[in-house]
Amino acid sequence: MKPITQDTLIAALKTVIDPIAKEDLITSGKVRFFEILDRTLNLEIEVLSPALHVKKKVENAVRAALAEAFGDDFTLNLTLTVNVTTRRSGQQDILPGVKNIIAVASGKGGVGKSTVAANLAVALAQTGAKVGLVDADIYGPSVPLMFDVENRRPDVRKIDDKNLIIPVENYGVKMLSIGFFADVAQAVVWRGPMASKALKQMFIDAYWGELDYMLIDLPPGTGDIHLTLVQSVPVTGAVIVSTPQKVALADVQKGVSMFRLPAVNVPVLGVVENMAYFTPAELPENKYYIFGKDGVKNMADSLEIPLLGEIPLVQSIREGGDTGKPVVLDEANPASAAFKELAEQVILRVNERNLEQQPTKVSEVTRF
Ligand SMILES: Nc1ncnc2c1ncn2[C@@H]1O[C@H](COP(=O)(O)OP(=O)(O)O)[C@@H](O)[C@H]1O
Ligand SMILES: [Mg+2]
Structure with missing residues (x-):
């Protein structure tokens, strides 16, 4: 029987490399707690990613090293x-509890940006991460419908002497949208400065608390709202959504x-190909590339950004959006x-970005 002591335990854990920090668990300080009770070992290890495959990898490596x-x-x-x-660096007073802010953008409208943002938000929450979603599409908000919370109104609560809006929550995602403020949303004619102010209020006058990921569903194109966003909060990275048609691809370039x-x-964390292929529900193995194959992949390669995923064109995705139940729940x-x-x-790309690139700052741009 090999004795379990503090020294032999540390030696064993020193052989396990953290897949994100790329250092062993001891050197990188990942062992939060341990307790040796005869032949029982209680161990708490910190993992830098909520991704299932990363958690599995750490667990398997720890079990193998101890065996x-x-x-x-x-x-x-x-x-x-x-x-x-x-x-993050500087501006710690802006959304202090929010670790990563991810803009979901597209060159064109109607490519499925909101659909991707909604399903991505729910999928991130399903990993156990704390997730928020800001509907920055002031002119065409769709988050309330997609989350089946159209009739909810956010509470306002006094926190630290300030009246703050409390985000609405469903499917584990906290969200705010101009669509919740019906009277305001009905004022269809927004001038630019008003739209920018409305967006800023969703950051400054709201109580978001602690979030691992805050997603921003941007309006299509490259306009004032985009500028307001990067000037108001430190954006960790952008995810670009495109469909494979040539007309959409040309606009990806502009967005990037x-x-x-x-x-x-x-x-730019990468691009998502939405409506990549059509799959009939009754023949899920069949893929029809009705808008052409590999268009987004080739574009991503030429812009040197990763292709993050391919989402099929299926009726249930549209139905999920219209009925307020994102398809990822099924x-x-x-x-x-x-x-x-x-x-x-x-998650992987955000980690790479956080470990390799410069800290996120609020952009200093004043005009294009
Ligand atoms: N992969 C998909 N399969 C089927 N329908 C989709 C898919 N992606 C988006 N849609 C539908 O296309 C329409 C536009 O999507 P939306 O997310 O609102 O686009 P955007 O936010 O880019 O304007 C919606 O009706 C949505 O349900
Ligand atoms: Mg949209």
């Missing part, structure tokens, strides 16, 4: 505690160029898996 060190006659009670990475302007400087639906994979890729 190697102590044989198989011991009991391991392993707790993995997720601590999502963040990389905007985020890459030196004055804006928001990393585990049996193949489209659900596509959104879950997308979420894993987004």
Whole structure:
């Protein structure tokens, strides 16, 4: 029987490399708690990602290292505690509890940006992460409908002497949208400055608390709202949504160029191909590339950004949007898996970005 002591335990855990920090668990300080009770080991390890495959990888590596060190006659009670990475600098007073802000953008309207944002938000929440969604499409809000909360009105509560809007919550996602403020939304004619003010209020006058990921569903194109966003909050990265048609692809380039302007400087995490292929519900194995194949992939390659996922064109995605029940909630639906994979890729890219690139700052751009 190989003795379990503090020293032998530390030596064993030193052989396990954290897949995100790329350092062993001891050096990178990932062991939060341990307790040796004869042949029972209680262990709490911190993981930097809520992605299922990362958690599995850490768990398997820990179990293998301990089996190697102590044989198989011991009991391991392993707790993995997720601590999502963040990389912010300065402006700590803006949304202080929000670790990562992800803009969901597109060149064209109608490509499924809101559909992707809604399903991505729910998929991230399903990993156990704390998720928020801001509907920045002031002119065409769709978040309330997509989350079946059209008739809800956010509460206002006094917190630290300030009246703050409390986001509405459904499916584990906290959200705000101009659509919740019916009287305001009915004022169809928004002038630019008013729209910008409304967006800012959703950040400044709301109580978001702690979030791992805050998604922003942007209006189509590259306009005032985009500028207001990058000037108001430190955006971690942008996810661009496109369909495979040539007309949509041309606009992807414009979107990417905007985020890459030196004055804006928001990393593009990657692009999502929506409506990548059509799959009939009764023949889920069949894929019809009705808008052409690999268009978005080739565009992504030429812009040197990753393709984060391919979402099929299926009726249930549209129905999920219209009935306020994002399709990702329906585990049996193949489209659900596509959104879950997308979420894993987004988590991965946010981690890479946080560990490799400059901290996120509020953009100093004043005009284009
Ligand atoms: N992959 C998809 N399969 C089927 N319908 C989709 C898909 N993506 C989006 N839709 C539908 O297309 C319409 C436009 O999508 P939406 O997300 O509102 O686009 P955007 O926000 O880019 O304007 C909606 O009716 C939506 O349900
Ligand atoms: Mg939309």
